[in-house]
Amino acid sequence: MIEIGLIVRALLRNKIGALLIALQIALTMTIMVNAIFMIQDRQSQMQRESGLDEANTFYLTNTVFGKDYNLQAEMQTDLNSIRKTPGVIDALQINAIPLSGGGWSMSLQHEPGDDKDTIGSAVYMVDDHAINTLGVELLAGTNFSAEDIEWRVDGQSTWPSKTIITKAFAEQLYPDNWETALGKTIYISQNQPMQVIGIIKTLQAPWNGWGGVERSMLVPFQMETQSSYYFIRTESGRRDELMPIIEKTLAESNKERIIRRVTTLEETRKRSYRRHNATNKILTTVVITLTLITGFGIVGLAIFSINRRTKQIGTRRAIGATKWQVMRYFLVENFLISCVGVIIGIAGAIALNMWLVKTFNLTPIGFELIAFGAVALFIVGQLAVLYPAKKAALIPPATATRTV
């Protein structure tokens, strides 16, 4: 027969130690649940698809310093040369690299005017090779044709009349049905019309922490500029082999420019989420440390309590308690303390989460995580008290008759 009533009444008469442990459990629960939630949130961010064929793409920076350098002609020569290289699927010039942290964004709106609501989007300036080079999936509409591509000079404020947008952007523009975005005219720079000619599945913006990271648009621009990126997609498994070859070919083909920062998309992703990874490691360490401290606290309290009650335990054994009944007493006692801690902890976890949601625009915590935290702490508590409880069960009944 489980002596819950007796244990509760005994705890109520001796509550300071138990209350401190319950508060420690509550604090651990509060921090643990929210830390795991933040880890999961970052983990899911890191697992989002960029939309690119990351394993087989790389990019490099082409920086021109020659005075009589023909930017348009040389760029076409470079791209033709890269595209003809055996093992290369396609290549293009682009103004920004997804997840790299640096890029362009523009505000778009349904109607022209300076007082209309706008939606931000990352802007990638590309040619008609974009779909193939980036490896993005065209869900609806068409790709740009070669005739759609315009040259853009530094400082130019006009925009082409066509665009391809991501599905996430289309959903933001037309929440009822993203497919209706196809063929619609949207406005950039307040009043310049652009027709949506295609919708692609996914293409992330350059900024992984931006709320609109899934909103991107392709614009048919080739840039007449001193510095731009060449983005290259290779056949599967040939990226690493082709990176130095293309770098060397480009560098040797024209000495009036510098080819540098030859980087894979995988490296860019890794660098992009370096802080996420570091934060997750810190949070994981905090969770483990707190859980261990709580476990040690429970062990400490239980051992202290057993040492204080040695004679009492001996007496219990003398009047008929089996070893298991003594062990069970401490397991149940710890379970009850854990219950109080977990209940306070659930309230604390929800309160902290509400604050985090309000302050950092996170999503609310799920019930499963709270349940996981509660079960985890019950298990930690029971494991922590197991050794002291076993020790208590070994106290001989003859202790009851000892006078010291």
Add this chain to the structure above:
Amino acid sequence: MLVMKNINKTFQTGNIQTHALNNFNLTVNEGDFVSVTGPSGSGKTTFLNIAGLLETYTNGEFTLDGKDVGQLNDNGRSRMRNEKIGFVFQGFNLIPDLNLFDNVDVPLRYRGFDAKERRRRIEENLERVGLASRMKHLPSQLSGGQQQRVAIARALATEPRFLLADEPTGNLDSQMAQGVMTLLEEINQQGTTIIMVTHDLELAMRAIRTIQVRDGRVSELDVVAEKASA
């Protein structure tokens, strides 16, 4: 009936062996009130611990209520202590965090009685020792004599065949000691077999039989017939 034949108990500390009981023989019949006296270190408490199944013995034969104690495992010994033996300790050994009701309740819960039966036994036994009106009090709110009465109520609640008392009046003044002793006599008269270890010869002589333990063996017996004829 408690029968001990040639019981030996040896403690080993390093290379030193201590013979706490040495061919100890004793038979306690149903309804007896046996007091055990003897100098310090004579083996009285060791005898009481073995008789109460609190300790094991090195060799010999020991039957309690017809059962060979040597054949019992730890759980069996716990069960037998709970069902057949009641303990009264010198220091009362009440649980300070529990009130009188709960203190008496502890062994009954180990026995597995339902709530109604437990309540009946607790109230009946606290009534028997004259403390029914104070069942919600904590032990610290009682005098030493009252605490020992609660300990007796706890021991009696399981309706044991044997009541083992280890210096039950050792921590009490003479007036309280007399009261506790009178209570033990009443309990014995109602049929419970009592074995009481005491230093107090005057109290010891109030038992039906008095045995003296010296050097780990029974050295002298005063039987009820002698007491009755005195």
